[in-house]
Amino acid sequence: MDKNTALELLQKKSFAQLKVAFGEMMPADAAELITHLIEDDNDFGERELTFLFRILPKDLAAEVFTFLDSDLQRVLINAFSDKELRSVLDELFLDDTVDIIEEMPANVVSRILKAADPEKRRQINELLNYPEDSAGSIMTTEFVFFRKDSTVEDALDRIRSIGIVKETVYTCYVTEARKLIGTISLLELLVAEPEEILENIMTSNIVFARVHDDQEEVSKLFRKHDLASLPVVDDEDRLVGIITFDDVMDVMQDESAEDMAKLGAVLPNEDSYFDTSVLKHVKSRIVWLLVLMISATLTGMITNHFEAQISAIPLLVAFMPMLMGTGGNSGSQASTMIIQGMAMDEIRLKDFFKVIFKEFRVAFVCALILSAVNFVRIMLFYHDLRIAAVVSLTLIGTVVMAKLLGCILPMLAKRLKIDPAVMSAPLLSTLVDSCSMLLYFTIAMHLLDF
Amino acid sequence: MDKNTALELLQKKSFAQLKVAFGEMMPADAAELITHLIEDDNDFGERELTFLFRILPKDLAAEVFTFLDSDLQRVLINAFSDKELRSVLDELFLDDTVDIIEEMPANVVSRILKAADPEKRRQINELLNYPEDSAGSIMTTEFVFFRKDSTVEDALDRIRSIGIVKETVYTCYVTEARKLIGTISLLELLVAEPEEILENIMTSNIVFARVHDDQEEVSKLFRKHDLASLPVVDDEDRLVGIITFDDVMDVMQDESAEDMAKLGAVLPNEDSYFDTSVLKHVKSRIVWLLVLMISATLTGMITNHFEAQISAIPLLVAFMPMLMGTGGNSGSQASTMIIQGMAMDEIRLKDFFKVIFKEFRVAFVCALILSAVNFVRIMLFYHDLRIAAVVSLTLIGTVVMAKLLGCILPMLAKRLKIDPAVMSAPLLSTLVDSCSMLLYFTIAMHLLDF
Structure with a gap:
């Protein structure tokens, strides 16, 4: 059944037909249909939600409930009579009940706990006591x-x-x-x-x-x-x-989302994009932006030191974005590979020197190719051998240094028991940017006779 | 049993004891132990590997085999007699056999197919024919x-x-x-x-x-x-x-590794870090580095256009790294959130304007905070109100533009059925860098009376 059919049946008050159609759906699909109805249709509100839920065949209802967003679950719990609440709770697995409780405000939690029988209440409380992200917090106490x-x-x-x-x-x-x-x-x-x-x-x-x-x-x-x-x-x-295994799939999904967020310099956040308020989005992003902005200042201070050279040959500035960009990308390539390798236990700390040797060779070959392409490009556009030499030499140094830092920092972080993804990003970009600018202007000073 | 115990038992030729100790291990742990033995110990070579494998209790052997790296599997298959090979294959599930075959060179594949009985051979060939990453390629034909x-x-x-x-x-x-x-x-x-x-x-x-x-x-x-x-x-x-479900967990792992690689501007690669040769590492990295290097040139051409202004006020250069860095990070934060939201089906294409409106508000608040901090910092260090104003105004424009591009590009990519993660990274950084430099020098020209 699709959204429009469901709406039509609702409007025609063909409730028996609606019940049959829902009975033929998988619980997750039914929950998705209900969610889309309430999201996309302004006429479909809390009253309609509760009504629709009451139409569902009883054994399907509890399963559909577990697949709904916590917002909709809260609306339903508030609308339920004590008897209805108990009958839904009776059908739920204990770990699903605990997942739901963790998302609910205090008054809803106390209603749920009141509706549960004493033994179930004891087990729920026990599960709620385990620290977040521990094995205890994702297990169920129902087993044979x-x-x-x-x-x-x-x-x-x-x-x-x-x-x-x-x-x-x-x-x-x-x-x-x-x-x-x-x-x-x-x-x-x-x-x-x-x-x-x-x-x-x-x-x-x-x-x-x-x-x-x-x-x-x-x-x-x-x-x-x-x-x-x-x-x-x-x-x-x-x-x-x-x-x-199903709870572990959720864990894998969450951990992968968390890793992606870290690589994108966003603090992880458990709510979905639209459920998160603007201010909460700002909060999860502004910290890294401030840290990275302040640290980029260091690079600015280095270029500032070479004011005289820049005034004399302003063309030097034209290659700064390329040098910093290539350095940054080279470094993050290496750190991504190493962080992932360590997460999969393919790379261990004792492989430190093996990794450095490998990255050095990879870096050197990449650096030679990039530098050759770049040399030709500058000669073609600017016909300036000395500038081309300065930029290409800097590029070799920058790429090699960036790749080495990109593998050393995550391994160092792991050794110090800090999360490699969190520590290496800001440090890496700051170090690579400032070292590459220092190298650039130093080489320029020597080769361009200031 | 740990590595040293195993080595000791091998040296003392206590094979019966070794067999018992292996019998008490989980197959994956036994495979890990064997892998570490051959990786960490120079005396432990192919001969020892084959010998050890023959010691394993027969029902454990086939399972251990599936958990070994394809390199070690190849060594073992080459050492096996036809009878041994058949007895291992008989114990394997069909989808595991196919996974192994996909990693083997042609001569090994034909030996495996020869050892399988005709019905199994037919099924293996059928599974091998499904396109990579399709449901057919990860299914097994053994079911009840x-x-x-x-x-x-x-x-x-x-x-x-x-x-x-x-x-x-x-x-x-x-x-x-x-x-x-x-x-x-x-x-x-x-x-x-x-x-x-x-x-x-x-x-x-x-x-x-x-x-x-x-x-x-x-x-x-x-x-x-x-x-x-x-x-x-x-x-x-x-x-x-x-x-x-176990094959799906592997898929989830692979897909998450692939996403991480894309975000880190590395072409995905199925082999482990150390199994990949230096040249293969270079190949999976150099493409993006070249693309991004060339595109960074655009930004360089823009700054080059403002040579006169740079010569006059070289201090302007000092804020370039900060502006480009903050713009890049703001953009990648937004694109990470949107790419992830779309992957989890939380964000749909019809939410386009909802997303833009949300990102605009998030961007505006972030921009105001960053710009205020930056204004104070420049006033404190350089006591130059006009420079502070130019940089802070540019920062507001850059952050807002970066966040909007960061959400528009991935959604556009999805609309055009291109992988959002692959398309948005290079385009985003190029667009953000060049727009922010254009904005910077244009504002500077107007406020600093060139």
Whole structure:
């Protein structure tokens, strides 16, 4: 069903037909349709949203709810009766409930907690207490575990009785005194003899995370071992939750957005572009702009020092943008490669000299090519051998220096346990710009007989 | 087991112990250990690698093999007897086999194809024929499907008999004349009555991809619907394969690396940093460096036009790096936000004017703050009201223009179906630099009475 069909059915009050049409949609598509209706159509407001949501088949409603923006979720929660709220919450997985709560204002949170039963409320509070971006904060406490002396038949019976409620029963966990000692997949249970004891058929090589591990480490474990779910244990090795692949995909998405933001000199921000206010956008951008503006001043001070030379040969100024630009790009190419290599564990700190040697060779070849093209260009346009020599020599020095700094700074940052992407950007551009201008005017002074 | 323990056991020829120790490791960890041994230790060569691999427990060996770098895989395949090669291939999933083949030289490929049985060879050839980055190229043809009139009991029996061979049997597919008509999860089979007919309990709302869909669209579907696997159909709607979440995580990783590379003005490259030769590194970097160097020349030509003004007041040159730097950063902040917003479907093309209005307000506030700080700084250091006014006015114009170009260019690129990240970077920096210099010297000419 598309937007126009939905609007038409609403206007014709063909609610039964609307309900059927929604029933045939995937929950995420239904949520997207509802979001577009409210965004694109001024007649479609909060009242219509609540009305439409109440039309949805009950089992679909809760799923659609999890796919809505937090703004729309808030509107709906405010419109719900206590009974409606409870019935939606009952259908939600615990980690989705916690995700929703984290986005809600205090009064909505207390309504949600009041509507949950005491056991669920205890679990929600526990999950809310883990630090942001930790394994604990993205796990769910709903998982299936068995004692090591259970039989395969007991286990299958228990899974049948629990049914579809638990988020991942395809990997089941075997515990002893609440400590995780093994895993077994549903498929393994299915092909095993019914009277077999779990301890004899479980896998005891377990990949697991601890509640305080960083979510980025968790995502690395998933990718390294191709996991569908990962058990999480507390400081006493007790199994307290599991993380599923879908939450890790969200983490990967967020981390990649964060990296892109850092490279674009924007402070990361969790809200979407339009949900962020103008002032919040300014706040996430102005810091870097100020830092970079102030640091560019250093380069200005260096050129200022060579005022006499500039007055004498103002043509020198014409090559400044090219030199600084090429230096900046050469440096950021190197730092991008190194930051990415380190993030993927392809480059380790002990490879320091190997990296420098490699970058030096890459830089040298790039520098020779750029410098040759540039020499020819200046000779063609300005017929000035000395200027061409000055600019081309500076270019070689600038590119080599920029590429070396571009690999040294991120590795240094990592060694000092600072985020390489954040530290290297401003320092790199400042250093490359000022060094290249210093080099340029120094070479000019010597070759142009001032 | 760590590297030193493994080396020690090898030297002491305690092979039985070594085999046990490997048996307790996760395949990815064992592969990592072997890779580090061969990378860090000069005594550990191809002979040792093959020897170690032969020690591995047989079921672990094939899995470890998939986690090794393609260089090491090639060495091993060359060392294998035909029988060994066949036994490793038999344990591999089809999509992993295809991934390996894609990295191998022709002679190795033909050995692998010869070792595979005819049916597997046919499937491998089929998968190899799909275009790179298409859904077909990342799918596997190993999946479980049933006819719609099968009973639950039949289905479970079939799953038990197929066992652990198929990659994902947690979602089973129901077909009619090879066309996909429904899905059913293993859990649903387990809780259903044994004599129930699949058609009555299957889900007929299906999310699927077509063989020629782009892998980025596939990854969006996984994230949108929180999928563990996705069926792939051909042009006649026949089910031909499935894609599993672990392959999608690899796609996400690759796409994010590709985006980072584009932002860093490097042509994407699939090999790891050290596996790429110096000349290949040069090739993936020199194109952008040349383009950006040539385009920076435009800015140089503009400043060259104002030679007289520069000779008269060389202090003007001191603010050029700051103006160009701040303009460049303001623009790339905006373009990063917009490119990311479009990639996440938060910003659509019809939001064009909404985006421009928002960026204009953000730009204006940023510009005022930067310009005020800058005005005070120049007054403090140079006590020159007119220069301070010229620079601060230019800064306001530059920041506003840069942010507007930074949002217009990526949206324009998308409209023209060009990759926004690739098109906007060089055009943006060239336009911003030259416009800001033009603005600077024009304002200077008017306010400084040349």
